[in-house]
Amino acid sequence: MHELSIATNIVRIAEREAKNAGATDIRGIRLEIGALSGVVRDALEFAFDVAAKDSMLEGAELTIDEVPVVVFCADCDAEHELPSPPRFRCPGCGTRTGDIRQGRDLDIASLEIV
C-alpha cells in the first residue's frame, strides 16, 4: 500500500508542471499505469482524492490508462502483448521470456489546465 506516497508525488509533480505552464487550475489528469507497476488502481484512485485535497488538483478528473505488458520473444524476434495476469511465455510460440519492453509504466501523461 504505497499508493498514498505515489499519489502525493503525482500531486506535487502535476502542480509544478501546471504552474510552470502558467495555469491557475487543473481540471483533469491522465496517468499511464503499467500492469507491472506494482500500483493497485482502486487504491490509487482512493489515495488520489486524499492527496489532491487543498491542491490545484482538488476535484480534478482522474483518468487512468492501463498499459499492458509487452515482452520480447527472441525465438519469434518480435514483441508480444501479454494477457492479464501476465504469464511470461510468448503468446506466439510458448517460449519463456522475461524481457519486458512495456508494463512497468507509472507516468503522468497529460494535464487538462486552465
Place this chain on the structure above:
Amino acid sequence: MSRILDVRHGVLKKNDELARSLRDRFQEAGVFVVNLVSGPGAGKTALLEHTLTMLRPDWSVAALVGDLATENDATRLARSGAPTRQISTGTTCHLEADMIEDALDGWDLADLDALFIENVGNLVCPSSYDLGESVRAVLFSVTDGEDKPLKYPTMFNSADVALLTKMDLAEAVDFDHDLAVHNIHDVRPDLPVFDTSTRADGGLDDWLDFLHAQRTASVTPAPAS
C-alpha cells in the same frame, strides 16, 4: 477555456534519479550493494545476520535495515559485528533512495566492501523503488507457498537472484521444490535460484559464492594510487 498540457513525467523520476546518483557513489567507492526483499517472515534478518558473519573475515561489510517500527532487527544484525543502522520508515511500506542517502550520513563508503540493505517486509511496494543497489535479492521461504512468484510477479521479475530460505524445513512442510523453481522461472526465466538454510552446515555456500562472483563482476576496483 481549458487546454491539454503534455507532461510525460515519470512519477518515481525523483527516486530513480537519486538512486542513479547513489549507484554512482557506490561504484566510485567500490561498494557492492545488495537489496534484500521479501514478504514478512521469510527470513531476511536471519539470512543477513549469518551472511554478514560469514563475509566479515574477507570483507568490510555494513547493513541498513528498514522496518515500520522497532529496532529489533538492527539489534540482531549488530551481533554479527558489522556496523548496522536501523531505518524506521514509520508508515511507509518500503525503503526509498532518499532514506538510504540519509542513513549513510557519516559513514565513509570508501571503508566498505559491501553494504546490505534489508528492505521492509513487503512483496509489492519495494519493487518500484530503486535504491542504487548492485543486486536485488528476493527471498521466499519454504513455508510461504510455492505460488508466491505468481502472486507477486513484479517483485520476482525485478530481482537479480532468488533465494529459497528455511530449506531445512522443506520436508516437514512438503515443499515442492521443482514447482517453486518452475513458478519463479515463469515470471523471470533464467533467474538464478539458490537453496539456503541458516541452520544446516554449508547452507549458505551457494549464496556466498554468488556474492563473491557478483562483487568481482560489478565493482570496478579503485585505481591504485
